[in-house]
C-alpha cells in the first residue's frame with residue numbers, strides 16, 4: 105500500500121526549477137474550470153497582456169505554450185523554419201546546441217557561429233556572420249544556463265533588419281530576472297519557461313512572435329511540421345476565434361497568471377534590480393569563501409552563476425551534501441563544463457538575501 109505523497113522541502117538554488125511563491129501554489133490549488141469557460145478565457149487574456157509587459161513587447165501573438173521551455177523553443181523553430189532555410193545559430197553553450205539539433209530536424213540549412221563556453225558574441229562578430237551566411241533566421245541564447253553568460257542584444261535586431269533576417273532569442277533563464285526589451289531590441293521570436301525567473305511550476309511556457317515573424321508564417325510554402333505547436337492553429341485558440349485546440353493545463357495557467365501578477369505588483373524594474381542586488385551579494389560571499397566565478401563580471405547573469413570547482417574538490421560530493429544535509433539543491437556543470445563548475449541559480453521568489461545566507465552558511469560547513 106502506497107503512502108500519501110511525501111516530498112522533502114528543498115531550497116532550489118540550481119539552474120531551475122526554482123521554488124514557486126506560496127501564492128502561486130495556492131492559485132494552482134483552485135478547482136479547474138473548462139478550457140472554454142469565459143472565466144478561463146478572461147484569464148488567458150490577462151496572461152497575454154502580462155507576458156507582453158514582462159517581455160516589453162506589443163506583439164499580438166504572445167501566448168503560453170502548454171509544455172516546458174523546450175516546447176516553446178520548438179514552437180519558435182517549427183513555425184518559421186522551412187526546409188532549406190538558412191538558420192544561423194550562436195553556440196556558446198549547451199542550449200545553443202539544442203537549437204542546432206532542433207532546427208536541423210525541421211530541415212533547416214544550419215550554420216553556426218561559436219565561442220568558448222562562458223563567452224558572448226560581439227556585435228561585430230555577429231555582423232560578419234550574418235553578412236557571410238545571409239540567414240533567414242539568426243538564433244541566440246540571451247541567458248545561456250549552461251555557462252551563466254548573458255548575451256548582449258543591443259543592435260542585433262537592427263543588424264537583422266538590414267539583411268531581412270528574423271531574430272530568434274531564448275529567454276528561458278532571463279525572463280523576469282534580467283532586463284529584456286524585445287521590441288526595442290527588434291527581437292522577432294522569443295520563448296521562455298515558467299519555472300525560473302517567474303517562480304512558477306514548470307509546464308506553461310511563454311512564446312511570442314512579431315508581426316514580421318507572423319508574415320513569414322503566413323507565407324510558408326509548406327505546413328508547419330508540428331501540429332501541436334502550429335501557431336496558425338494555436339493562435340486561433342488564444343485569439344478572438346477561441347477555437348478548441350487542446351485541453352489546456354488549466355491549473356498551470358492559474359499559477360502562471362498569479363506568478364506574472366506578482367511580478368507586475370513588484371514592478372518589472374524592481375524585480376530586475378532585486379535579482380541584480382542579490383546576485384552581487386552572492387558573488388561577494390562566494391569570493392570570501394575563496395571561490396571564483398567562470399564568467400567575466402560584465403557578462404554574468406543575475407539569475408545563474410557558474411562557480412569554478414576548486415582543484416582537488418569533489419564537486420558532486422559537495423552538491424550531494426548540500427542536498428542531503430541542508431536541503432539545498434545546486435546544479436553541476438553541463439556538457440563541456442561538466443565536472444568543472446557548480447551552477448547556482450537565484451531566480452524569481454528565490455532571489456532573496458535569506459536564500460544566499462542559507463547557501464553560504466551551508467557551503468562554509470561542507471567545503472573542505
Ligand code: PLP
Pocket residue numbers: 119120172173174175177199245247248249250274276277297306
Ligand atoms: N533554454 C535554456 C537556456 C534553458 O536553460 C532551458 C532549461 O533549463 C531550456 C531552454 C529548456 O527548458 P525546459 O527544461 O523547461 O524544457
